[in-house]
Amino acid sequence: MIRSSDGGHPMKEPKEAVRHPWTIRPERPEDAPLVEALVAAGFGPGRYAKTAYRLREGVAPEAGLSFVAVENGILRGSVRFWPVAVGAEKSLLLGPLAVQSDQRGRGIGIDLMKTGIEAAKKAGWKSIILVGDAPYYARVGFAPLPRGRVKFPGPVDAGRILGLALADGALDALAGPVRRARIDEPVCAADAPLA
Numbered sequence: 001m002i003r004s005s006d007g008g009h010p011m012k013e014p015k016e017a018v019r020h021p022w023t024i025r026p027e028r029p030e031d032a033p034l035v036e037a038l039v040a041a042g043f044g045p046g047r048y049a050k051t052a053y054r055l056r057e058g059v060a061p062e063a064g065l066s067f068v069a070v071e072n073g074i075l076r077g078s079v080r081f082w083p084v085a086v087g088a089e090k091s092l093l094l095g096p097l098a099v100q101s102d103q104r105g106r107g108i109g110i111d112l113m114k115t116g117i118e119a120a121k122k123a124g125w126k127s128i129i130l131v132g133d134a135p136y137y138a139r140v141g142f143a144p145l146p147r148g149r150v151k152f153p154g155p156v157d158a159g160r161i162l163g164l165a166l167a168d169g170a171l172d173a174l175a176g177p178v179r180r181a182r183i184d185e186p187v188c189a190a191d192a193p194l195a
């Protein structure tokens with residue numbers, strides 16, 4: 001139990017012991033250029049060649065699941081999620097996740113992911129997949145998927161294909177090729193395949 005500063009009524013313990021100096025809030029349309037710049041700085045021009053980017057081409061990020069970390073009016077970090085299909089199942093692809101280079105190691109990345117994961121769960125999503133470093137993403141519950149079960153449309157190190165179940169057994173249902181879940185804006189031939 002703690003007491004209010006005026007020595008009056010006892011106050012409840014804060015629900016979360018850790019208070020961050022940054023705020024995580026939904027990304028707004030006017031944040032987009034800053035988010036793009038952050039992602040460009042974090043991943044460099046080679047990002048477009050990455051397999052995960054093929055799944056984002058022509059597809060808008062999942063509405064309501066893009067978040068930014070803001071501190072003193074400065075955009076410190078960003079996370080977005082993309083809808084994908086894995087075999088016959090729908091899933092979410094986490095990323096890009098990027099934090100300002102001089103602000104890393106403060107917990108912003110983890111905080112952004114936790115917020116996004118919670119929102120995805122509330123929105124009824126059953127699983128999230130990503131391509132990334134297992135030791136880092138294990139901090140929010142991701143684990144490597146069984147090798148060969150889920151196939152990305154390009155070269156990906158199998159040990160970096162990670163998954164997180166938001167509903168019991170949801171990862172067991174994920175098998176087969178990963179494709180774009182929809183095309184919002186065709187970037188090539190109108191009848192190009194979703195993969």
Ligand SMILES: CC(C)(COP(=O)(O)OP(=O)(O)OC[C@H]1O[C@@H](n2cnc3c(N)ncnc32)[C@H](O)[C@@H]1OP(=O)(O)O)[C@@H](O)C(=O)NCCC(=O)NCCS
Nearest residue numbers: 042097098099104105106107108109110131132133135136
């Ligand atoms: C990856 C990234 C988003 C992490 O953001 P961050 O705000 O620094 O992360 P957090 O502060 O929440 O977590 C930092 C902790 O994770 C660890 N960590 C960071 N990257 C890691 C990695 N690739 N593998 C293992 N651990 C890692 C740090 O050592 C630190 O550990 P500590 O808490 O014991 O000191 C940030 O480094 C970044 O923007 N990188 C460039 C873009 C990128 O690579 N994105 C991910 C691609 S899959």
